[in-house]
Amino acid sequence: MFKNKGMFIKLFSSHLLILLFSFLVFALLLNSLIHNEMTTRYNKTFDHQGERLVEHFREARQQGWDEETLLTSLEMSMNQENRQILLFDGNGDALYHHGFLEDLGVSQSVVHDALQGETMNRRVRTDGFEIVYMMAAPLTIPDADSPEHAMVMFFHEFDRESSQIVWINFITSLVTVSLTAIIIFFVSRRMTAPLRKMRNSAMQYAKGDFSHRIHVDSKDEIGQLANTFNHMAKELGSLDQLRKDFVANVSHDLRSPLTSIRGFLGAMMDGTIPAEKQKHYLTIMRNETDRLMKLVNDLLDTASIEAGNWNLEKKQYNVAEQLRMIIAKMEPSASEHQIDMELTSEDEIIIFADEERMEQVWINLLQNAVQNSDPNSSIQLKIIEKEIDVEVLISDKGKGMTKEELSHIWDRFYKTDKARSKRSGTGIGLSIVKQIIDLHDATINVDSEINEGTDIKIVLPKQ
Numbered sequence: 352m353f354k355n356k357g358m359f360i361k362l363f364s365s366h367l368l369i370l371l372f373s374f375l376v377f378a379l380l381l382n383s384l385i386h387n388e389m390t391t392r393y394n395k396t397f398d399h400q401g402e403r404l405v406e407h408f409r410e411a412r413q414q415g416w417d418e419e420t421l422l423t424s425l426e427m428s429m430n431q432e433n434r435q436i437l438l439f440d441g442n443g444d445a446l447y448h449h450g451f452l453e454d455l456g457v458s459q460s461v462v463h464d465a466l467q468g469e470t471m472n473r474r475v476r477t478d479g480f481e482i483v484y485m486m487a488a489p490l491t492i493p494d495a496d497s498p499e500h501a502m503v504m505f506f507h508e509f510d511r512e513s514s515q516i517v518w519i520n521f522i523t524s525l526v527t528v529s530l531t532a533i534i535i536f537f538v539s540r541r542m543t544a545p546l547r548k549m550r551n552s553a554m555q556y557a558k559g560d561f562s563h564r565i566h567v568d569s570k571d572e573i574g575q576l577a578n579t580f581n582h583m584a585k586e587l588g589s590l591d592q593l594r595k596d597f598v599a600n601v602s603h604d605l606r607s608p609l610t611s612i613r614g615f616l617g618a619m620m621d622g623t624i625p626a627e628k629q630k631h632y633l634t635i636m637r638n639e640t641d642r643l644m645k646l647v648n649d650l651l652d653t654a655s656i657e658a659g660n661w662n663l664e665k666k667q668y669n670v671a672e673q674l675r676m677i678i679a680k681m682e683p684s685a686s687e688h689q690i691d692m693e694l695t696s697e698d699e700i701i702i703f704a705d706e707e708r709m710e711q712v713w714i715n716l717l718q719n720a721v722q723n724s725d726p727n728s729s730i731q732l733k734i735i736e737k738e739i740d741v742e743v744l745i746s747d748k749g750k751g752m753t754k755e756e757l758s759h760i761w762d763r764f765y766k767t768d769k770a771r772s773k774r775s776g777t778g779i780g781l782s783i784v785k786q787i788i789d790l791h792d793a794t795i796n797v798d799s800e801i802n803e804g805t806d807i808k809i810v811l812p813k814q
Contacts, residue, residue, distance in 0.1 A: 389512060685721055
């Protein structure tokens with residue numbers, strides 16, 4: 352019904368339909384209860400009038416009234432405003448009818464059934480198109496010549512009272528529904544206002560503008576949804592900024608070595624670089640090529656992890672020996688930065704992991720430590736074997752990180768060195784480290800203080 356309508360129309364229409372249905376049920380029930388109350392009151396009046404007629408005939412017998420006096424007194428007693436009482440003897444003849452038998456449409460069957468002991472009450476329409484309430488029942492008058500009688504009573508106020516009830520119900524329902532509909536209208540607009548704001552904000556997000564925020568004061572589900580939207584916008588904005596930084600960083604890291612290689616090759620080709628110095632510049636070009644290869648490999652690894660294409664080949668191997676080999680391979684880089692690497696460990700400590708991926712972890716962490724350490728400092732590695740796992744501790748005495756930087760070190764494309772002055776990389780390596788550690792169901796914790804250095808602890812399973 353509301354397939355193509357907005358949430359406000361759906362909410363308002365649904366509440367209004369529920370309101371109308373509720374008031375319809377209420378009006379029907381109220382009308383039924385009032386009519387039941389009316390008929391109960393009519394029944395009591397009918398019984399009371401019957402008792403008065405019996406008492407009237409008893410008094411006439413005692414006073415010795417003649418027929419004319421009795422009829423005159425009956426006329427005074429039975430001809431009431433808005434009500435009319437008819438009395439029939441055992442033969443069905445009207446003792447008193449005040450000339451209204453034809454107008455009221457009292458049939459002989461009604462009188463006959465009443466004389467047979469049946470009680471009837473129903474609505475009837477007179478010749479004047481008036482709806483009256485008729486009651487008929489047997490009446491025993493012991494002091495009359497013939498005790499068996501039938502009494503028929505008409506309540507002319509039934510039509511008027513029924514009309515009043517209908518109008519009161521209608522006017523009350525109309526006013527109440529109108530006022531409630533106005534309230535529902537404004538409440539529905541207020542409830543759906545945050546949704547409209549979210550829709551507008553979502554359109555802005557789709558255009559790449561993540562600065563929009565939704566201000567909602569409520570603490571209900573809509574308020575929580577608005578807060579979630581704001582959090583999503585913040586995260587998307589951060590991710591978008593990281594993406595922009597990543598593009599800038601990758602562009603810089605790709606362009607710098609390519610520019611160097613292109614320049615050196617051009618210089619060699621036109622003879623600017625003499626033959627005896629070409630080996631030196633070829634070595635520089637090889638190092639620049641290695642930088643490019645690492646960047647490309649990191650990008651490929653990130654794409655492969657996100658696609659879920661990494662399958663770990665876990666096995667038990669000696670992590671102490673692996674770290675010794677990595678330290679030996681990184682010795683030239685450490686010496687260039689005037690940094691010593693020291694490993695404290697037993698000769699053989701076995702872990703259960705993917706050897707190739709863990710080598711990637713150690714290289715990334717140690718390269719990061721070397722790049723962030725001060726000259727003439729040292730990097731301490733320590734392996735501690737526990738009962739069910741192995742702890743690997745890596746500590747440096749570098750410049751450390753702030754708490755803000757520490758909270759983002761696992762984010763992709765995040766770099767603590769925005770100026771790219773000394774530190775290299777694109778901010779992908781530590782993200783890959785975290786994902787590899789998570790794939791091993793292992794843990795990694797980092798503590799760092801400015802000018803105090805950084806401590807890293809990796810906990811790996813033994814089997």
